[in-house]
Amino acid sequence: MTRAVTTIGFDADDTLWHNERFYRLTEERFAALLAEHADPGDVSRRLLDAEKRNLGIYGFGIKGFTLSMIETAVEITESRVPASVIGQILAVGRDMLAHPVETLPHVRETLEALAGRYRMVMITKGDLFDQERKLAASGLGELFDAVEIVSDKNAATYERIFARHGDGPALSLMVGNSIRSDILPALAAGAWAVHAPHDLTWDYELAAAPVAHPRFREIAHLGELPAILDALEAPTPSES
Numbered sequence: 001m002t003r004a005v006t007t008i009g010f011d012a013d014d015t016l017w018h019n020e021r022f023y024r025l026t027e028e029r030f031a032a033l034l035a036e037h038a039d040p041g042d043v044s045r046r047l048l049d050a051e052k053r054n055l056g057i058y059g060f061g062i063k064g065f066t067l068s069m070i071e072t073a074v075e076i077t078e079s080r081v082p083a084s085v086i087g088q089i090l091a092v093g094r095d096m097l098a099h100p101v102e103t104l105p106h107v108r109e110t111l112e113a114l115a116g117r118y119r120m121v122m123i124t125k126g127d128l129f130d131q132e133r134k135l136a137a138s139g140l141g142e143l144f145d146a147v148e149i150v151s152d153k154n155a156a157t158y159e160r161i162f163a164r165h166g167d168g169p170a171l172s173l174m175v176g177n178s179i180r181s182d183i184l185p186a187l188a189a190g191a192w193a194v195h196a197p198h199d200l201t202w203d204y205e206l207a208a209a210p211v212a213h214p215r216f217r218e219i220a221h222l223g224e225l226p227a228i229l230d231a232l233e234a235p236t237p238s239e240s
Contacts, residue, residue: 004232005192007166008114009158010144011176012124012131015222017103017138020200023065026092030069033085037076047072048203055204059151061127066093097130101137104198106223111143113226121146121165123174125153125181153181158189173232175225178205187213192232196222 013019027047031040038046050068058064069089073081114120122144124131131149135141146165150157162172173192176182184207186193195209195218210216217228 003171005118005171005173005229007119007121007162007172008229009121009123009161009172009174009186009191010111011174011178011182012122012134013126014177014198014200015104015175015182015196016107016122016140017101017134020198020202022096022099023202024200026065026096029092030073030089033088034073034076043072043076046076050075052204060125062093062096062130063127065096066090069093097127097133101134103138103140104222106221108140108143110222110225111140114229115143118229119146119166120144121148121161123148123150123153123157123161125150153185155185155188158186158191162189162191173229175222177201179207179209180205183207183216184210187215191215192217194219194225194228196220196225 010016027044028040030047031043034043047068050072051065054064054068054071058067066089069092070086073085073089111120120143122135122140124147126149128149135147141147148161148165150161158172158174159169162169166172169186169190172186173194174182174186175194175196177196177198178201179195183193183195187210192215193213195216197218197220209218211218219225219228
């Protein structure tokens, strides 16, 4: 039987473990620090604008987020933000870099069920040290054949990784919570893509699901992934 998939890529943040919740909590703390200068909705909007502007400079992750908070505070206060507030922003950024790692439901048992049957690659973007810390704290590292921490995710990223660690994109599958980063570029590279939504998703990562694409699938949680793979691997009438 010809296999449909030999390699599986897994996103990390909000696919394997919770992450966005810590950004939301920090954003609330940040808005409270600037309550005298702007309402929370305006603070959030201007922070998101700063994050988008800075992605090409600082990249993804907590350090860039912290710098964007500082930039936003300077803008909102018209450069009058007190040094004490800057200090508190730096403190909440450090808190994020030490937050506990809580894996999502069905993650460990699913990875254990698939390990050995497929080449398993964690593909994540963000701060190198932070992603390495979270992987170590998760206890999931031994279940992966490779780990790729990248600056961004696009079609070329998936083409390179699936060629390096697998048999190319056509025989690979990417799993993640972000349509923009995990699904669309993986499909563009020629891979399969499985969307595992999370209750919280950063606005930047939102995009329309490619429901008509023949290589797109969606699951409610990671525990449904083995059934998706079994269906893909089912022999065709000519092979049975």
